Amino acid sequence: MKKNLFTAIVLSSSAFLAGCGLGTTGTTGALPAANNTQTSVLTSAGTSVLGTLMSTLLGNTTTKSSIVGTWTYASPKVAFESQNILAQLGSAVASSKIESTLDKQLKKLGFQAGKSTLTFNNDGSCALVRNGKSFPGTYTYDTSSSQMTITGAFGMTTIKPTVSVMGNELYMMFEADKLMNIMNVLANATSYTSTLSSLLGNYNGLKLGMTMTK
Numbered sequence: 448m449k450k451n452l453f454t455a456i457v458l459s460s461s462a463f464l465a466g467c468g469l470g471t472t473g474t475t476g477a478l479p480a481a482n483n484t485q486t487s488v489l490t491s492a493g494t495s496v497l498g499t500l501m502s503t504l505l506g507n508t509t510t511k512s513s514i515v516g517t518w519t520y521a522s523p524k525v526a527f528e529s530q531n532i533l534a535q536l537g538s539a540v541a542s543s544k545i546e547s548t549l550d551k552q553l554k555k556l557g558f559q560a561g562k563s564t565l566t567f568n569n570d571g572s573c574a575l576v577r578n579g580k581s582f583p584g585t586y587t588y589d590t591s592s593s594q595m596t597i598t599g600a601f602g603m604t605t606i607k608p609t610v611s612v613m614g615n616e617l618y619m620m621f622e623a624d625k626l627m628n629i630m631n632v633l634a635n636a637t638s639y640t641s642t643l644s645s646l647l648g649n650y651n652g653l654k655l656g657m658t659m660t661k
């Protein structure tokens with residue numbers, strides 16, 4: 448009986464994944480290998496969403512020289528601190544919902560894909576362009592911890608995101624509550640991120656941020 452029940456669960460799961468375009472054959476929608484550090488799900492709009500391990504984003508050493516330049520906001524990013532959290536049945540689905548909500552909130556704050564930019568200069572100065580306005584600041588970067596300290600540009604005295612560069616993408620990640628604090632300051636309203644906050648109560652070890660491209 449237990450064997451039959453297990454088989455039924457496996458078959459039902461396979462049918463669900465196939466229906467989402469995540470079949471197990473060697474097609475474009477193939478599932479990642481079991482030891483892959485990413486879990487892919489599809490939102491209702493059909494766009495691909497990745498719940499990623501932070502260790503994946505920090506897999507290569509990011510130098511200050513690789514950060515210098517102008518980066519354009521592309522999309523929100525959700526990452527998990529451990530494989531155990533990512534492997535939970537609801538985690539990938541949760542990342543989809545959180546990412547979608549975060550995207551809406553960032554758009555309201557003026558972070559428009561392809562328009563908002565963040566520039567890092569060699570001299571340690573930086574500037575955030577949001578809603579068509581430029582906000583200057585300064586930054587430092589610790590390569591050993593991948594932690595950046597930004598002063599001024601995000602409307603706060605100091606913020607300390609984890610920043611990494613992979614190819615032509617820059618990932619700027621925050622503890623979930625820290626990013627919501629920043630968003631509330633930018634919006635000048637503590638209730639601004641209440642919708643997003645309500646999604647995060649049961650998810651520890653969650654990082655939120657953004658993907659930017661050069």
